[in-house]
Amino acid sequence: MCGPLVVCVMSDGGIPGEPNTRPESEECPADDAFGFGDDLELNPFDGLPFSSRYYELLRERQTLSVWEARCEFEEALVNSQLVVVSGTAQTGRSTQIPQWSAEFCLSAKYQHGMVVCTQSSAQSAVDLALRVADEMDVNIGHEVGYAIPLENCCSSDTILRYCTDHVLLREMMSDPFLEHYGVIVIDQAHERTVSTDVLLGLLKDILLQRPELRVVVLAVPPATDKLVSHYHGVPLITLEASPPAEDVHSNSGNKDYFFSALRLALEIHRTKEEGDVVVFLASADEVRCAHSILQREGTRLGAELGQMVPVVLCPRRGGIPPGPPGSKRSRRVFLSTKQGEDMWWATESVNFVIDTGVQKKMVYNPRIRANSEVLQPISQYQADIRRRLCGPTGKCFCLYQEDGQLPAENPAQILESNITPTVLFLKRMEIAGLGQCDFIERPDPEGLMQALEELDYLAALDDDGNLSEIGIIMSEIPLEPQMAKALLASCEFDCVSEMLTIAAMLSATSCFLEPPVGRSHEAVQCHRKFQHPEGDHFTLINIYNAFKQSQREPYFTTEKWCQDYFLDHSALKEAEAIRSELTETLNRIELPISEPFFGTKTNTHNVKRALLAGFFMQIARDVDGSGNYFILTHKHMAQMHPLSSYGPQSHKLGLPEWVVFHEYTLSQNNHMRTVSEISPQVYIQMAPMYFFYNLPTSESKDMLQDMLNPEGSRKRGDGKQNASTIGGDADAGCAVVSQTYDRCVIQ
Structure with missing residues (x-):
């Protein structure tokens, strides 16, 4: 394999080929351990001579405050499995420490793996990889690379890899103990993203299984104090910060x-x-x-x-875009x-x-x-x-x-997020042999119970609380659990192509552009051309299909087409890439992908059934015919989002009584986003029976119960009488539901 990426800098902080100016008393004890005691004119990572730019950048790097702590860091990396580095972004920690970690792996001839450095944002991962490749005098995508959602710029030669924390977490699905890496650098740990916290929790267990592994955690103070306490007194390296403004x-x-x-x-x-x-x-x-x-x-x-x-x-x-041309x-x-x-x-x-x-x-x-x-x-x-x-x-x-x-x-x-996807992932890691995740701060018990309850409703758990076969398949699909379940259901209902499009469009950034001042009405008129009478999910399919059609038109570019219709070109390209990734995932796990039949009545019916298989907890009913929707699960009232096909700014399609929605935000107007009309009878067929036992009592629930047992009595008094009636209705409606179960095995 081609050697690591770049960096070869003299361990003494000098420039190869120039006199060593460091006093003997200041020699770094880690120099010999890394094997960089002699001047190197060739880049040890690719074997080529260093360019003049390498030496130019090296002089800049030596002015960074992190450089003063290089020997201390190298020594800590040799002697400790985990090192915490405290310093601000301007100290150079995010560029230099991964390079020194690459030198550490090189000294071991990569016997224990390569280096990976996580970032909380995709753009940071790309920017840092480009900068570090330049500093190491190597080619991006070869010795230094990056991996972000929907883009992988790495090769078999990559020895230093920047990626988002979420990407590394997904990588654990196939490599639970991260055996491909000898050093794992967790940058921006102070951001406390969900993925970073899960990584920090799981790495405690992985370090016990892999004594040769090194983990470096980079954060700003005072977050580092909590990290040192969590890991029981590991080495802390504090970088001197430049004075603030x-x-x-x-x-x-x-x-x-x-x-x-x-x-x-x-x-x-x-x-x-x-x-x-x-x-x-x-x-x-x-x-x-x-x-x-x-x-x-x-x-x-x-x-x-x-x-x-x-x-x-x-x-x-x-x-940052370049400055405006012309005047200084x-x-x-x-x-x-x-x-x-x-x-x-x-x-x-x-x-x-x-x-x-x-x-x-x-x-x-x-x-x-x-x-x-x-x-x-x-x-x-x-x-x-x-x-x-x-x-x-x-x-x-x-x-x-x-x-x-x-x-x-x-x-x-x-502590502030929906942790259902996290719980699904951790259940998958238990199968892989990893123990409990030792969180720095454990999730709220109420949120944890809600996550387990939701996975149980989605049939992702078995009777013992472990992942079911459906849950294992859901964990393979890079979507929220509800959407993953809907996509699985579409395999049964022969509408995979349409559900792939819906999932991609909802996972990507919103495709609707904010119109310039004075052009709001024009934008509404353009968006109205894509509206589908069955609701927003189908409108998204219309937009995506029109976007794909524009790519085949020779008369104009897709960018111009998107501009004309007030649509975000980059968001639609993102949706296209997500759809391609999801298609590859379904092919890999050998799930059938049906031919597109969008526009037929049967297809519309099947798409709604697939949606209800995943989103049966997100149902609302218009209680007064004027757009005041009652959400059945928690009894909140909501309105349609203005961008909805049924919103006030859109063409009046007539407000449906029963709807399924993708997202609900508790705000000033309590909006539901991405809403489509459903039939309550189909909802009854698709919703699992145990959900009816947990659905809060309401007038809307009574209406559903009447549909389950139209001839039954609807006399209800106190809560006990209501529970008894539900039990009777469940038996009466059993034939309807069992038919669905026979037809749709994923339920």
């Missing part, structure tokens, strides 16, 4: 943070001081609104001030949310940071199986990261009081 705090509260931030951005531009501006807002909606306002206000500024260019920073679609006095105002905090590559041009100090988050409520949008203050470590983005010579404006007592760190996402 001068910060200016607001004396008032941040109730009007949005307009205060925009006024401040305009005021900075009027001062004519050089440098770009980063504005941290609470949500993507605020970013879009701010972009529109700054564009409008920028045209009113005098020409003597230079051009002000507002830029929406979207990490998932690439890094042009200034970019980057509008970002939390996702832009760890931009280690943003420091060169940014001289001002405006921090609103708040963020909008989706917090999952297991009682109602729905997300709630909440406005929270950022954590202290987030504030520190933002202050350092513009360097010590810049200025950070904090739109909150200095003594506002920000929380030290954000709560772990596993």
Whole structure:
């Protein structure tokens, strides 16, 4: 196999071919252990001579604060299975430590595996891999590569691999003990994503099984204190941080943070001081609104001030775009949310940071199986990261009081998320031989019970609480459990092609673009052309099919077609890639893929049955004929989302009485997203009988019970009488349901 990627730097911190200036007393004891005691003119990872750019970048790397801790890190890696490194993004930890880990694996001739470094975002993984490949003087995709959802830029020669934490977690499905790797670097552990927390929990068990494995955890303080405590006194390496920018705090509260931030951005531009501006807002909606306002206000500024260019920073679609051409006095105002905090590559041009100090988050409520949008203050470590983005010579404006007592760190996402997919994965890991996951913070018991209950409803668990055959197949499909079950059901109902499209479109970013100011009506008219009378799931199929048809048209590009119809081209390309991945998964596990029959009555009926097989807990009924929908599982009232086929902005198709929905968000308007009409009779046939025992009592449930037993008595008094009636109705409706079970074995 071709040797590792890149890095070969002198272990003493000098440049190969140049005199060693390190005093003998400062020699690194790990030098001999790594086998880099002699000057190397050839790159040990690919055997080729180093380029002049390698030496140029090496000089830059040696100025990073992480370089001062290189010997300490190398020694810790030799002597300890797990090492925690504490330092901010600007210390160079994310680029240098994976390279030194690659040298460690090289010294062992890769007997124990290669190096993998996880990131919380896909764009960070790509950016870091490109930078490190350049520093190591190797080719991206060969010795250094990256793997993110739907894109794998690696080869058999790859010895340093950047990937998202979720990708590494999925990799454990086929390699539970991660035996392909000798060093695992968990970066951005302070983000406390669900996937990172699960990895940190499982790695404790894996380290016991693999004494040769090394794990390095990178985080910012104070999160590292909790990590060291969790792993019982492992080595902690603290990197010296560069001084943060001068910060200016607001004396008032941040109730009007949005307009205060925009006024401040305009005021900075009027001062004519050089440098770009980063504005941290609470949500993507605020970013879009701010972009529109700054564009409008920028045209009113005098020409003597230079051009002000507002830029929406979207990490998932690439890094910072180049500055506007022409005048040197042009200034970019980057509008970002939390996702832009760890931009280690943003420091060169940014001289001002405006921090609103708040963020909008989706917090999952297991009682109602729905997300709630909440406005929270950022954590202290987030504030520190933002202050350092513009360097010590810049200025950070904090739109909150200095003594506002920000929380030290954000709560772990596993405490605020739907953990049903996580529980399904952990059940799969139990089969692979891994013990219990030792979480840094254990999930809420109520959320855990809800997850197990939902998996049981989906027939993913057997009578002993282990994964059933259906559950094992569901765990192989990279979808949420409910959607995975619906896709499995489509194999029985001969509508796999249509369900693949629905699953891909719902897994990708929303394909509907926010129209420019003044063109909302035009956008609605364009979207109306795709509307399907049966509901939003079928509308998504129409859009995808039209997009695929546009690819075959020689007269215009798909980008132009998407622009004309106010659709997001990148989102549709993402859906196309997801659909291809799902198709490959079904082929790999040898599930049948039926031919498309979209548009026929039979196909429409079958698609709805497949949807109900997975989403039978997400049913609502219009109780008054005016669009006030009662959700049967938790008795909340909801409205159609404005972008729905049945929404107020869309063509009136007539409001259906019974619907299945994909998502419900507890917010100001309590919207249901992606809604399609269903027949209650079909719902009764598809829903498992044990679900009826758990469905809360309501008028809507009584109506379903009457359909199960139309001739039975509907006299109900107290709760005990109701339970007794349900039991009788269940027996009466048994013939209907058992027919479905005979026909659909996955139930």
